[in-house]
Amino acid sequence: MLRLRSSILAHLLSSSSASPNNPSLRHLLSATAAPRISPNPSFAVGDYLVDTCGLTRAQALKASVKLSHLKSPSKPDAVLAFLAGLGLSSADVAALVARDPKFICARVDKTLSSRFAELTGLGLSRPDTARLLWLAPRPFRSSTIVSGVQYYLHLFGSCENLFRTLKYGSHLLTADLERVVMPNVAFLQERGLIDCDIAKLCVNVPRMLATNPERVRAMVACAEGLGVPRSSGMLRYALQAVAFLGEKEIAARVDYLKKTFRFSDAEVSIAVSRSPFMLRRSKESLQLKSDFLISEVGLEPAYIARFPAMINYNLDGRVRPRYYVVKFLKKNGLLDRDWKFSTIFKVSEKVFVEKFICPHKEAAPHLAQDYAAACRGEVAARLIFA
Known part of the structure; x- marks a missing residue:
């Protein structure tokens, strides 16, 4: 029976025509979701994850720890059929389950379908909603995702901008919107960053808005301490440069720049304020560029300090x-x-x-x-x- 169910699901996951209106899919959903199915003594979670979900043995072993309570393929079958109906490929499903094994235990009727309907109700297309599910499966199971997505769509201006941020993690959709995210956005706006600046900042530093507001204030203070004027377009780049770095580490990087390019105190301040992302460059990269620009090209440190962007070029x-x-x-x-x-x-x-x-x-x-x-x-x- 397990092999038969696996082959049916594999066919659905590989079929491009799968949809929630497919009669076969509706039948499978009702059959697998029926509460009368009792625990299957021969059901093995690890085998199911490999044979039906497409995980590797190593992934299945890791995921099985979170699914030890699962005694029947009933819910997982319904979830996989739901994902197939959204058009997710077998590879997409395997990646999703590997990231969030508990997703296959969600209720399709009371959770997944309802969440999908609420999100499309915000104006998201079906493909965009399916992509959101794939990028953030854990938050998708929470009702708070709806208000979060609504807020971020307004802030970022488009689904694509939101998705670019979610590619690096779903921190935004798990953070407390009113206590953490909104205060951080308001503070950054006070410092002169407009919504598109904040969206770009989040792409490069996805955890920024989801971080404790006090820590964000400290990051902004460090960025402004580099000499970047408040309300300057350079503030976003300065924040990217110092994000999650301690004051001692920032000071050490500034000191290395000073020694490597033979800057005076005034020159290193000018250079860092004009091109703060230099602080993220590796020591090896900085040394090579110093050797070339100063020793071979013959540029003076004062000249480099005035035009520090050249340090960032390949x-x-x-x-x-x-x-x-x-x-x-x-x-x-x-x-x-x-x-x-x-x-x-x-x-x-x-x-x-x-x-x-x-x-x-x-x-x-x-x-x-x-x-x-x-x-x-x-x-x-x-x-x-x-």
């Missing part, structure tokens, strides 16, 4: 190849003006090619090829020794 895929191209053009008298390195490194790839590659096709026919190779890490000798 060294091998952007900064180094562009430097070699410009050096080649200067050496061969092909530049009509003296370009600042801050501009050379900053412009988009399209603009760089238009300004520094295309005009020299005749004078330097190999330049485009050499530049492309340099971006791949294969620097031609004629660029280096030009």
Whole structure:
């Protein structure tokens, strides 16, 4: 019987035509949800998770601990049929169950179907609601998800923005809306962040709004302590940089920047306030960029401090190849003006090619090829020794 049920469910999960209106699906839902089914002495949770839900043996072993009370496939069968009706693939179902094993114990009639109807009632499409279920299965079982989703849709402006945040965890949908989230949003708004800033902040720091308000205030104080003005567009980036870092760790990173780039106290303050995300760069990355910008390009620390964004650019895929191209053009008298390195490194790839590659096709026919190779890490000798 278990093998027969597994094969039926596997067919439903792999069928793209499965829907709640499918007669076979309705029959399976009613059959598997019937309370008259008694515990099955031969039912093994681990085998069910592998054979019917598609989990690996290791995943099933871990999930079984949370399902030791399960004595019958009745509820799980109904849940799997419900998920198939929403269009979730067998791989989606396996991933969902692995993340939240208790989901297969939910009541379809009183919980899942009701929640689905409430969320589509907010204006979510069926596919969006199914995606929300997959991203946040645990919160989906709670009635509080409805008010939460309604609030976040208004704050973030779209389902897609909310989903981008939920990809990194469902913290937002499990946090207390009135005691935690709303006070955090209000405080960030007081500091000049508008709703789209807060949405972008949440994508990069998903736990921000779900964190204790006192801690969020401390993070904002640290960000402002870097010299980023209140109501500045840079505040969001500063918050991303210092989020969940202690004051000692922030001080240590600022000190490393100062030593690595030979900044004075004033220069490191200017650099960090203009490009706070430098604080998130690895020591190895910072050292390599310092060696190149100061030792090879010959830039002064004061210049780098004024234009610190160049520290965040990709060294091998952007900064180094562009430097070699410009050096080649200067050496061969092909530049009509003296370009600042801050501009050379900053412009988009399209603009760089238009300004520094295309005009020299005749004078330097190999330049485009050499530049492309340099971006791949294969620097031609004629660029280096030009």
